[in-house]
Amino acid sequence: MFRRTFWFTAGAAAGVWATTKVNRKLKQLTPESLAAQAANKALAAGHRLKDFALDVREGMALREAELDEALGLGASADHELPAPRRHAAIENRNDPRYVERSTYSHNRNEDH
Numbered sequence: 001m002f003r004r005t006f007w008f009t010a011g012a013a014a015g016v017w018a019t020t021k022v023n024r025k026l027k028q029l030t031p032e033s034l035a036a037q038a039a040n041k042a043l044a045a046g047h048r049l050k051d052f053a054l055d056v057r058e059g060m061a062l063r064e065a066e067l068d069e070a071l072g073l074g075a076s077a078d079h080e081l082p083a084p085r086r087h088a089a090i091e092n093r094n095d096p097r098y099v100e101r102s103t104y105s106h107n108r109n110e111d112h
Helices: 002-028 031-071 096-101
Strands: none
Touching (some): 002 031
16 A cells, blocks of 8 residues: 555646746747847847957057067157048149059949
8 A cells, every 4th residue: 555655646746847847948939038138138148249359359459568668659649630631623623743653543344
């Protein structure tokens, strides 16, 4: 009698355990749950990507400082913008020698 009670209880417990496992898995596979899991993974990937970008930026700043030191470029140097450049076509628009050397074609129907 004791054996039958033991095996009946063991079978009932196994059935409850299996039913619980199956129900949990079914809840994980609902569309809402899958969308939430995908969103969480996307957020985690975004955070990892942001951390990577910050590490790269920090490394770039360190390397730039090393190169500045190696080349003797101090932070105290005044950096001015170069004077504005004019295109040669504007400066030499009336010079026939410039037009002859030009590789630009005025023929818009020309195949390229």
